[in-house]
Amino acid sequence: LAASAVEMTEPVIVVLSAGDPPPGLSEHVCGAVVRMATAAELPSALGGADVLLAWDFTSDAVAEAWACADRLRWVHTASAGVDRLTFPELLRSEVTLTNSRGIFDAPIAEYVLGLVIAFAKDFAGTWRLQQSRRWQHRETERVAGSVAVVVGSGPIGRAIGATLAGVGMRVQLTGRTEKTGDPDFGTVYGAEAVPELLPQADYVVLAAPLTEQTRGMIDARTLAVMKPTTRLINVGRGPLVVTDDLISALQAGQLAGAALDVFETEPLPAESCLWELPQVVVSPHMSADTVGWHTELVELFADNLDRYRTSRPLRNVVDKTCGYVRAGGGS
Amino acid sequence: LAASAVEMTEPVIVVLSAGDPPPGLSEHVCGAVVRMATAAELPSALGGADVLLAWDFTSDAVAEAWACADRLRWVHTASAGVDRLTFPELLRSEVTLTNSRGIFDAPIAEYVLGLVIAFAKDFAGTWRLQQSRRWQHRETERVAGSVAVVVGSGPIGRAIGATLAGVGMRVQLTGRTEKTGDPDFGTVYGAEAVPELLPQADYVVLAAPLTEQTRGMIDARTLAVMKPTTRLINVGRGPLVVTDDLISALQAGQLAGAALDVFETEPLPAESCLWELPQVVVSPHMSADTVGWHTELVELFADNLDRYRTSRPLRNVVDKTCGYVRAGGGS
Secondary structure, X not given: OHHHHHHHHOOEEEEEOOOOOOOOHHHHOOOOEEEEEOOOOHHHHHOOOOEEEEOOOOOOHHHHHHHHOOOOOEEEEOOOOOOOOOOHHHHHOOOEEEOOOOOOHHHHHHHHHHHHHHHXXXXXXXXXXXXXXXXXXXXXXXXXOOEEEEEOOOHHHHHHHHHHHHOOOEEEEEOOOOEEEEOOOEEEEOHHHXXXXXXXXXXXXXXXXXXXXXXXXXXXXXXXXXXXOOEEEEOOOHHHEOHHHHHHHHHOOOOOEEEEOOOOOOOOOOOOHHHHOOOEEEOOOOOOOEOOHXXXXXXXXXXXXXXXXXXXXXXXXXXXXXXEOOOOOOO | OHHHHHHHHOOEEEEEXXXXXXXXXXXXXXXXXXXXXXXXXXXXXXXXXXXXXXXOOOOOHHXXXXXXXXXXXXXXXXXXXXXXXXXXXXXXXXXXXXXXXXXXXXHHHHHHHHHHXXXXXXXXXXXXXXXXXXXXXXXXXXXXXXXXXXXXXXXXXXXXXXXXXXXXXXXXXXXXXXXXXXXOOEEEEOHHHHHHHHHHOOEEEEOOOOOOOOOXXXXXXHHHOOOOOOEEEEOOOHHHEOHHHHHHHHHOOOOOEEEEOOOOOXXXXXXXXXXXXXXXXXXXXXXXXXXXXXXXXXXXXXXXXXXXXXXXXXXXXXXXXXXXXXXXXXX
16 A cells, blocks of 8 residues: 555656657656657657656647646756747646756857857868868968857856857857846846847857747848858757848848858758858757767756655746746756 | 168068068068068079068078078078978078067967867868758767867967867877976976877877977877877978878778878878868968968067167077077067
């Protein structure tokens, strides 16, 4: 009887995954019932489940299967962005939403710094010339002293800003609302300041969450105020940028280049002209994903699961009113 | 008579240049006689000259024309390396040799950091996949925590080391002889320690002067002790590496890649297989050359010329016994 009572309190965990199960997860879930589910299997798997781990965070499967979530109390996503999960039914519900904030900061910052230097030193031109065995000396740009406007003042934006400042760039960080007295950046500018900051930027780095306020923020209007020498780097979410406007601006020489790791549609369709615009770098949503990242993601979920089972506060609880984890919102 | 006496003390300056004259030089040489000369014209230009500015520092023209230098007192090179100028006749002579130490440090350090991140994040793979419009997610490497052995403890090596350490890499700097208590690096290892350091290196960065001690230091023997995951970056001088040994090691998978900005023969001949080895990045000796570098080089020469004309100590005097500027050897 006692054993049975314990069993009844053990959570039923659904893992939404498009492929392999999360590595090492089984070591952390002893006693719990774990149901692996693809997007197609999610509706039937959700019935009676307490916890959903969105290991595959790239589909709209959760929104589509939501009606079957009859007992769900907690959704955890193996991503920093929660835009696939902030649909009205989940936002209105009592279900707690947590994300994987903290895993991606430093890897993305390294990646962005690499893209900046690759632009400044024309690595793309070097690779192109190498293919035709052409020795063609060029003068390149200094990185130190150039100006970066980093959009997004969460941990990822802050890590990017600190890393770029570390090589001597002048960094202006923007968030939702202006904050002064930031220990690292002095003033963090508000969203309303972005149009005034963009004309000074040599690099515009997008690391903001996708919310109704940030969707489409880089469009014909904001692109028009950038310098023709500006490069845009998007490691946030594809819909931060109006792709057609970006393509037009690149073709018109309104800006000098773009490095895009995220897209309105992923994978980027083979017919997109972004693949072959000479000033564009296309990478497959990988800026955060370093060897071992799956293990770190599982460990973060396991720690939260331990907190869930012992009724302690979860880490990385998403504030459903703004669509991201507020500073201090979980340790 | 007085005017004539002044004229007689004005120096005759020969500028060895393969193309355009140094920008703005004329503003700094008022009163002096300036003779522009190509490599072929150098022998006739050197007769009666006091000063030689080796603006073109890539040829052996100075060694070949040396017999015609009947009054030369000072040679300045628009480069950091002086290997084209350390031929026995000049070394034995009373002629002072100065270089352009200090102009190249920070640009080269940025360039090397970019190459490191490009390797870690597989930018070459990204460009290759983009050309065939293929969306192929990969996990990449962290830069922080990886180990760099930087060969060369002059200002360029030190700038590289500091920049790589700034992104969290573990840096081991090596020079000619071991020095402890370095304010930035703790211990600077001696040349004899290199074979012991190489097996730990994720990146081996060559930024040493080309001397009899360093020539060919990366050969079959030293390549054999590197890890198969090691990448070699050469921004120093081509002959630091035995090219054929490097090619063999790359083809055998003894190391993971190489980024080469300098070569035993420059320009790299079109038939070299380095152009198309998949793990190799070939760039045309440009790591130091940022927009404005010519102006900085002229200003450094002009400052030294002013010192020469007023009999003050020159900056960047090369110690002819070791082949580079010793720390403290000029301001």
